[in-house]
Amino acid sequence: MTARTLFDKVWDAHVVHQLPEGPALLYVDLHLVHEVTSPQAFEGLRQAGRRVRQPALTVATVDHNVPTGDRAAPIADPIAARQLEALAANARDFGLELFDLRSPQQGIVHVIGPELGLTQPGMVIVCGDSHTATHGAFGALALGIGTSEVEHVLATQCLVWSKPGTMEARVSGALPPGVTAKDLILALIGRIGTAGATGHVIEYTGEAMRALSMEERMTVCNMSIEAGARAGMIAPDETTVVYLAGRPRAPRGAAWDRAVAKWRELHTDSGATYDKHIELDASEVAPQVTWGTSPGMVTPVTGRVPSPADFTTDAEQRAVTRALEYMGLAPGTPLEGLPIDRVFLGSCTNARIEDLRAAARTVRGRHVATGVRAMVVPGSQQVKAQAEREGLDRVFSEAGFEWRNAGCSMCLGMNPDVLQSGERCASTSNRNFEGRQGRGGRTHLMSPPMAAAAAVAGHIVDVRKWAGELAAR
């Protein structure tokens, strides 16, 4: 048999039918649904008199527009409330499991899938959200889809997809202290650009990836879309198996043993080839901070804001000029020392328990700087509960952070958590687009320890300089 990549193996196992005109019908093992990109899909089913083909493979939650304040209070925004009611009605009418605002398992769809053990190696997973790539950390083929495709998957349990190319991102070495998976993926995006992997699925390989925890792997895969890839994957290994063991929806008993045996086959064969290839040395990565309005506009924290003249093409120069104007930054400004107004610790990229622990270690015994408003939004109610068991909520609260309920929150600003125009935010989220966190808001993407340190200092700092002190704790 010919040598195959991890991607090939998952793809081949899910082809229901190869259409002569190009794409394949690919079977979907898990369809995650949320309130914002699904109402039109359910309406389409109703109008056509169609049902959901596999309700048991479809799981719904609310995350994008939910308030993160008091859960007992009614939702102030009537349009947001209508969307939540629509999902509840659709789940009821079509027989789907729903983790709603009252559920202790509610949370960001890409946080709850893995923590419930719904996400498993070798699956094809889809969701009407581009950060579905997150689940690829388990060796699943997971991708974001549009609402029409959501409707298609609901009705047929299949996705129509033309086989994409493959790209290997091989990461050697080890991350230095103070440098995280977030810095690694930002550095990669900075290198290949936001369209560097368009039309491809990335497989992250190499000793640096093997050394990462599941939470860190999810952070890396999550931002594959910011490099243009619809999906990112990491082959499952012992770390994956240990993470999944005993999760509520993971297989049990003999089924578990069979599943683990299958998962162990999910790796790229030696001799298999990729269409594209990039190498990165983790030991050379520094903490990253974005300076512009695209995740590729990123530099090590020791760097300076570039000048349009540093770029070659007209299009790049125009983009940089525009980005600097929007961000209110002059060329040559050092990133370190840049004052910030807000801090957001959250999102499907960086709101898992390890992220909160890393941020809490940074702020313990310190206090948020005067004039800075800082917020922690756990990725799920379970992450929140775990953090509270560990006393992290008190660490954050005593340091002056707001401690919230789970949701997407200020990552996309659909709920009441938004930046005011001109406010500068250190954010652990994934997109620094114009207006993403609120019209006129200025987002700097960075890791949880970097954002936590910025909250304390009141400006962007190189968290590595705190390393000696942090290690002593």
Place this chain on the structure above:
Amino acid sequence: MMEPFVRHTGRLAALARANVDTDQIIPKQFLKRVERTGFGPALFHDWRFRPDGSPNPEFELNHPAARGATLLVAGENFGCGSSREHAVWALREYGFRAILAQSFADIFFANCCQNGLLPVRLLPQEIAELFRRHQAAGGEYQLTVDLEEQRVHDGLGFRTTFSMEPYRREMLLHGLDEIGRTLRFEDRIGAYEKGRA
């Protein structure tokens, strides 16, 4: 169902920006609707309107010559970011039938094909030539996009071809319902499910 796209002649609007993300095309405050309609007025909202709600005269689509445009030429990696199909619904409702760019983000490209909005990939020098011709004509520039022939021309010497996967081309040409198309293979889906059980 979806309006078929065979060929279309219309006025071209130009947006000389790269990496136009779907957050710009339709900002998040407009994603709370549960219908597929009502997004056109919010297209490019934060670029198109000033904070006081008045039209921003600097924005490309607000130029008088861009009024009534049905074709859009834009920079590379158009439609990157969020998977929100609302971006495509907004572009369609505003009146666009086709977008021409050097490259599109994958999810956006797929969403376009689901809604009769034709995404046309051209070479960088062809996109540059369209921008040049658009500017030289003071924005009064007409173009024909022909999916049947897979050609773009302006009747004034600009003429090129583009490729489109046969599956998607078929769907766009005839405005096919993709679910109906897939359900022709329902027996195979059933057999696959049985084989796994």
